[in-house]
Amino acid sequence: MDNMIIQSKDLSKIYLRGAEKIVAVDSVSIDIKEGEFVSFIGPSGSGKTSLLHLLGCLDNPDQGELIVDVFSIMKDGKSLSEKKLTPIRRDLFGYIFQKFYLIPTLTVKENILLPYAFMPRNGERQSAEAIAEKLGLAHRLTHLPKELSGGEMQRVAIARALINKPKILLADEPTGNLDSKRSDEIAGILSDLNKEDQITIILVTHNPVLAAKAGRIIELEDGRIRD
Numbered sequence: 001m002d003n004m005i006i007q008s009k010d011l012s013k014i015y016l017r018g019a020e021k022i023v024a025v026d027s028v029s030i031d032i033k034e035g036e037f038v039s040f041i042g043p044s045g046s047g048k049t050s051l052l053h054l055l056g057c058l059d060n061p062d063q064g065e066l067i068v069d070v071f072s073i074m075k076d077g078k079s080l081s082e083k084k085l086t087p088i089r090r091d092l093f094g095y096i097f098q099k100f101y102l103i104p105t106l107t108v109k110e111n112i113l114l115p116y117a118f119m120p121r122n123g124e125r126q127s128a129e130a131i132a133e134k135l136g137l138a139h140r141l142t143h144l145p146k147e148l149s150g151g152e153m154q155r156v157a158i159a160r161a162l163i164n165k166p167k168i169l170l171a172d173e174p175t176g177n178l179d180s181k182r183s184d185e186i187a188g189i190l191s192d193l194n195k196e197d198q199i200t201i202i203l204v205t206h207n208p209v210l211a212a213k214a215g216r217i218i219e220l221e222d223g224r225i226r227d
Ligand SMILES: Nc1ncnc2c1ncn2[C@@H]1O[C@H](COP(=O)(O)OP(=O)(O)OP(=O)(O)O)[C@@H](O)[C@H]1O
Pocket: 015, 016, 017, 022, 023, 024, 042, 043, 044, 045, 046, 047, 048, 049, 050, 051
């Protein structure tokens, strides 16, 4: 049997807005295999970001069960403590967002190496040069983010997400701020990372070219998976 890296059962997220209850994620059961490339699509407000944040352990579920790798994140109405979640987020996941969230005062190299500021010193480390080379950024290492194109900024964000060698890469609209040429470039990079490095990729996108790179496309509607 294939190894599952993420398993959710009846996972829900409920937001309270005043007296109103918003069920952003509604009993989602999903199994994602190690090395799989999955994309979530669906209209605005269908719960894509909320679900991605649950699967990525960035947010606590309100109901259901969630297992990530060997860790039981949520079970019997209880989620893992923040203290235990921190190393899981840091060691298992890389995160990419629509807004690149680069630090404007740091160079490309410093931005790529930023995750190491939060990691134990004795761990194995990759060089920024090697990862920059892989992402076509070798000539940009000493530049500041403002000197880059949008596509380059997102590639720096991807390099930063990969520096800790995550098993799972999560991306929320990674091409949302890019033109079609740059978007295709990012789509190609994600596809290569999945095929060549067997990184599990879970992505949310409105971009059909990007969504089509995934082996499985899952449609969300009102917080639920559409059959
Ligand atoms: N922090 C929050 N507080 C209250 N409601 C929220 C919060 N975050 C999201 N919601 C609501 O939950 C629902 C799902 O939102 P979510 O952001 O997950 O949708 P989405 O599919 O990512 O949309 P988009 O395509 O616009 O990014 C929406 O009704 C949204 O208004």
